[in-house]
Amino acid sequence: MRSPDEVSGCTLLGNQGVKYPTQYAPEVLETFINKHPDNEYLVTFNCPEFTSLCPKTGQPDFAEIVISYIPRERMVESKSLKLYLFSFRNHGDFHEDCVNIIMKDLVRLMDPRYLEVRGIFTPRGGISIYPFANYGDAEHQDMVRARLMANFPAR
Numbered sequence: 839m840r841s842p843d844e845v846s847g848c849t850l851l852g853n854q855g856v857k858y859p860t861q862y863a864p865e866v867l868e869t870f871i872n873k874h875p876d877n878e879y880l881v882t883f884n885c886p887e888f889t890s891l892c893p894k895t896g897q898p899d900f901a902e903i904v905i906s907y908i909p910r911e912r913m914v915e916s917k918s919l920k921l922y923l924f925s926f927r928n929h930g931d932f933h934e935d936c937v938n939i940i941m942k943d944l945v946r947l948m949d950p951r952y953l954e955v956r957g958i959f960t961p962r963g964g965i966s967i968y969p970f971a972n973y974g975d976a977e978h979q980d981m982v983r984a985r986l987m988a989n990f991p992a993r
Contacts, residue, residue: 844871848915856921863925864943868918872909878951881913882906885923888957893930900960901933903940907953908978914948933959937969945973952978954985 848868859866885903892899903923922943926936937957944953954972970989974982 840870840873844873848918856917859921859925860928861925862929862939863922864947866918866921866925867943867947868915869912869948870915872911872913875909875911878908880906880908883916883919885920888923888926888936890926890933890936891928891930892962893932896930897962899933899962901936902958903937904956904958905940905944905953907944907948908951910949910951910975912948914944933957933967934969938971941971941973951975952981956989 848870883903883905885905888901888903890899890901891897905919923940929936931939934957937955941953941955944950944955950973952972952974954970957967957969959967959969970986972982972985
């Protein structure tokens with residue numbers, strides 16, 4: 839079991855009075871200590887209800903966001919991640935921008951060994967957009983390239 843000190847940075851988890859942000863809010867992201875930093879393992883979040891706004895028309899865009907990372911010392915707390923992703927609801931940016939912003943914010947927050955973000959946006963105007971952005975430390979540069987290449991469509 840974790841000690842109170844180990845979860846002291848997780849102020850949102852279990853808090854019934856949490857307010858959902860109405861604007862882009864990276865400051866809501868919280869972390870906790872990885873108890874297994876010597877293990878190289880994968881954590882994946884599937885976020886099937888992501889929404890943002892088209893920066894030109896203001897129309898809503900819907901996506902499934904998949905975030906996978908290999909942690910180092912810090913890990914993102916899932917309720918704070920949920921609130922952070924919700925903060926894009928009124929944020930006007932292109933699909934590619936949203937995915938890159940999410941990746942960069944999480945890298946700054948956690949300093950992971952490796953992290954990738956995939957956006958599976960629903961079609962608009964008959965076109966689907968699936969942006970993919972990834973990051974790796976010096977030891978994971980081969981993985982960065984391999985995962986990027988693996989995400990090119992086979993067709």
